[in-house]
Amino acid sequence: MAGLLVIHIAAALAILWWRGRVGRRAFLVGSVGPLAVLVWAIFQASGISAGTPYVQRIGWVPSLDLTFDLRVDAYSLAYLLVIAGAGVAIFIYAARYFSDGSRVPTFAATMTIFAGAMVGIVVSDHLLSIFVFWELTTITSYLLIGYDDHKAQARSAALHAALITGAGGLAMLGGFVLLADAAGSYLISDIVSQPPAASTAVTVAWLLILLGAVTKSAQFPFHAWLPGAMSAPTPASAFLHSATMVKAGIFLVGRLGATATATADWWQPVILVVGFITMVIGGWRALRQTDLKLLLAFGTVSQLGFLFLLIGSGSAKLVFGGLALLVAHALFKAALFMVVGTIDHQAGTRDIRRLSGLRRSMPGTFWTAVAAAASMAAVPLTYGFVAKEAAFDGLVGKETTMIAAAAAASILTVVYSARFLIGAFGPHEPGQEPAGPEAPVARSALLWSPLVLAGAGIVLGFAPRLVLGLVDNATVAVTGVAAAGKLVLWPGLVPALGWSALSLAVGAVLVARPPRVDAAVGAVGTLADKLPTGEGTYRRALPALLTFADRSSGILQNGSLPAYIAIIVLVAVALPAAAVVGDLPPLTRPPGGIALEWMLGALIVGAAISLVFVRRRFAVVILLGGVGYGIAGLYAILGGPDLSLTQLLVETLAIALFAFVLRHLPGTFNEAVTARIPRIVVALTVGSFVFAGGLLANTFRGGRAVADSYLAQAVPEAAGSNVVNVILVDFRGFDTLGEITVLVAATLGVAGLAVPALRMLRREG
Amino acid sequence: MSSLRGSAILEAGVITVSGPLLVFSVYLLFAGHNQPGGGFAGGLVAGIALLLAWVAGGMETVRRVVPIRAGVLLGFGLTLAAISGFASMFAGLGFLESGYLEFSVPGVGKVKVVSALAFDMGVYLVIVGMALGLVRVLGEDETLDAEAAS
Incomplete structure (x- = not known):
């Protein structure tokens, strides 16, 4: 299973490696990814459908107990088949759609990575790996939408999508952490089998996760990024905005819907309301578009609303209908997007008002569009009808307002489906310059890819048994109960048929x-x-x-070094102080020191106090050095030769470096000592805190467990008798590695800052 | 500072001292595993030696003492430290866990080489690189003058 993800990465790398020569065939290379997933899913289908999920666990940092958990049950399998099926068709289509261009291979590689990330979302069992793949789709979709980066509109659309879905993703991460904390596990399978008890934290977690799903699946009120994202090249729109990315949010609410319903009673109403509003707004806005692609985009928003409320509801009958519709939607919407792509490719426009005579010049594409649009409008004899029947069947018996709203959205769907067909293949509007194809469509993927998907929508209408098992098992996998739903061409005279007939009839009247x-x-x-x-x-x-x-950032990053340091040290004081204040035990005074300690102490304190009153910079540096040397002396007396040596050397080097810098600065501070009062206050606060902290640490000084174990292990484990050095290079070697990395970065930073600054000083002086 | 450079006594003294200081810094590096010292302290001593070299003869002298660029030392040191950590893993130990080799060299006696020494050398190089970098950036008057003049 993990190998499938590797195949996507390998395909993308291969494309990039040969990007100079591969041209638009890059998409054929990329199609290896979805193809492998499709083959894998078909081979695993019977076993997984029988109720045994495919599970794989890879420990990638065993010592930290970090694992990469994959789990494919029937629910994931349904999405895998949709993603991979649509993916293969669209990748092959894209290989014909694009002309060879220097940026096409990069685009293909990005799309391949996107496909892999999408697979990653649906097969991950670990919440954090879902999040990682989720954000990977955000990033790659940003690149895909902004492909035409010379157009300001494409750039801003890409940013819009990335901001909305990225912000939602971050909210979702917060929700994941809270949820995992409450449930005691990051594994979805654990959370679903042992749901956390209802609590405020869990409520907040569900809200945040819902926010992630709502933004990703373009639900009201965050739906606006999806129509904007239509500035992506059409194959990307077909893949991202019909079959995959926008389904990620639906996948998530479906996966967690039953658990959420059980622990939060507001979940189902919220999902239903959000879904219905999205559904109606999307359908309505679709009626008013003149760009075929935007029409489809708003139609997608509408369909996503329906899928969202059905699959997210956590109720078996609705989920069943939703999953049936999910398959239908992927088939007809991907096909229709590709049809738009073909029209755009051949006629050079997708404006309803200008397209003319396409029915005669593009008959194959026309019939493809008819089949797909019929499925979208849920005309009988199509799979779209079968699926919508299942959805209506689930809604019957719920509140009448719900089913009426669904019917209203269905009427809108019928009208905009017809508008699509008439607009694309009918005559142009009077007063507009007509546009038709410059050349007939070659018998190529531009024709076949959408035809296969649209055809599947018809075939499944007559043989819904092919998907019944899949949908049924997927429903059981997330809700735990069988929906006993039906997928049939002729359901008999049931209420659901009435609603379907009503929607179609009203829709037909409006169209006529x-x-x-x-x-x-x-x-x-x-x-x-x-x-x-x-x-x-x-x-x-x-x-x-x-x-x-x-x-x-103007307030927080104001460029004043003293302000930064004050903020940092005061926060460092305030947080621990707040933790101990109130229950502070009586502090014990450590045993009194020898005369030499007192003398050194007096030297340190004296130097520190005089620092405040000195005006010459060089004297300040010398006094600072005095403080440091005094401390080094204390270390030596207290038995820390290593510390003492290092402190001494650091002080020496620091004074010398100060001297370097002082050459470029005025000899004295020209501020009054009174201006230093705020800084003196900060320094006194920090000083007394450290003093109290020292006493506190001394009071609580317990056993010597750590020290003794280090002393005991130094020679046998690390063959060194200087335990300080052994700690630095072995026991805590990782810390040292981190520290020298910081030193390297700091040196580069100083060089980067000092060179231009000194150059400026020299020029002025 | 330039006034200091006029002093012949200082110059002679500094040159006399900085050589032994460098030797002492290497001693600290090697002795560190069993006695006070180590890569950090050793590197600092070498850094001080470089500073003295600068005081004695400016960047010219510093470059004669260490004819390598600071960036190379920094990069090489960090890489060495990281690699020594991974090398332990290949030997079946944990990351940065040290192993050791004991053998006898004729005329010297038993010598024990600890793998952590490589790590400590990395630390040493990073510290020397840092000192060299700072001296170069803050002390290079000549190029600045040349640039300001151009």
Whole structure:
């Protein structure tokens, strides 16, 4: 299983390695990834469907108990098949869609990585690895949407998608941590089998996770990034925004829906309301688009709303309908996106008002579009109809408002499906310059890829048994109960059929009277336009966010070194002090020192106090050195020759380096001593805190367990009798490695800062 | 500082001292495993020696003492330290866990080589690199003058 992820990475690397020669065939190389997943899923299907999940655990840091856990049950399998199936078709399509260009291979490699990340999301059992793959899809989708980076619109759309889904992802990470903390495990399989008890933390966790899913799956009120993301090249839109990325949020709510419903009673209502609003808004906005791709995008928002509420509800009958619809949606939506791509590719536009005569010049594409749009509108004899019946069947018996809302969205779906077909293949609008294909479509992947997917939507309509087992087992896998749902072409005279028939009939009537519909849509539209839209809100929120970031960093990063140091040391004092204040035990005074200690102490304190009153910089440096040498002396007396030696050397080097810098600075401070009062206060606070801390540590000085074990092990384990050095290079060697890394970075930093600064000083002087 | 450089006594003294200091720094590095010292202390002593060299003869002298660029020392030291850590893993030990080899050299006697020495050498090189880098950046007046003039 993990090998499948490696195949994606290897394919992407291979593309990048040969990017000079591979051209658009890069997509064929990339298709190896989804193809491998598809083959694997088909071979594993019978075993997994029978109820034995495929489990793989790879310990990658065994000593820290970090594992990489993969688990594929029937629910994951359903998504795997959808992702891989659509993936193979779209990759092959993309290999024909693009022309050879220097950036095409990079695009293909990014899409391959994206496909791998998507597979990673659905097969991970560990919450944190889900998060990592989740963010990987965010990053790769940012690159894919912003492919046309010379267009400002594409860049801002990519940023919009990345900001919204990235912010949601971060919220989700917080939710994961809280959830895992409450449940005692990061493994989803554990959390689902032993749900955490309801508590405030768990409620917050579900809210945050829901936020992640809502943003990723483009649900209201965060749906606006998805239509914007249509500036991606069409194959990416077909893959990301129909079959995969937007399904990630649905995958997550489906996976956790039953558990969430059990521990939070608000989960189901919230999911239902969010889903319904998304569904209706998406359907409505789709009616008003003139760009075929945007029409599909808003249609997708609408469909995602429906899938979200069905699959996230945690109720077996709804999940069953939702999963049936998920498969249908992937088939017809990927096909329709590719149809749009083909039209755009051949005719050079996808504007409904200009396209003309495509029905005759592109018959194959036309019939593909008819099949897919029929499935989308849930016309009988298509798989879309079968799936929608299952969804209606699940809703029957719930509240009537819910089913009425679903019917309303279905009516909108019928109307925008028809609008798609008529707009794309009908005549152009009067007054617009007509556009048609410059050349007939070659019998290539541009034709076949969408045809296969759309055809599958018809075939499955007549043979729904092919997916029944998959959908049924997937439902059991997440809800624990069988839905006893049906996937049939003719359900008999049941209420669900009534709702389907009603939606179709009303939809057909509306389609048959386009002028009146347009007038009505226009009238309501002028009213609706006054409401805030998702895009508008985002456009207003973004500058506000940037201004806030600007101001807050202006306050926090004000460039004043004394302020930084004051903040750092005061926080370092306040946090531990807050922890011990209140129950401070009586402090014991350590045994009194010898005369030499007192003398050194007096030297240190005297030097430190005089520091405050001195105005010459060089004297300050010397006094600082005096403090340091005094401390080195104390170390020597107290039996720490190594510490003492190092302290002595560091002080010496530091004084000398100070002297270097002082050459470039004025000889004296020209501030009054009174101006130092705030800094004196900070210094006194820190000093007394450290003093009290020392006494406190002395009071609680318990056993010598650590010291004794180090002393005992130094010679036998590390063959060294200087235990300080053995600690540095062996026992705590990792720390030392970290420290020298910091030293290297600091040296480079000093060089980077000092060279230009000195150059400036020289020029002025 | 330039006034200091005029003093012949100081210059002679500094040159006399800095050679033994460098030797002493290497001694500290090797002795560190069993006696006070180690890569950190050794590196600091070498750093001080470099500073003295700068006082005596400016960057010219520093470059004569260590004809290597600071970045090379830093990079090499860090790499050496990291590699020695992984090398322990290949020998079946934990990361940075030290093993040792004992053999006798004719005329010297028994010599014990600890793998941690390589790590400590890395530390030593990083510290020397740091000192050299700082001296170079803060002490290089000549190039700055040349640049300011150009």
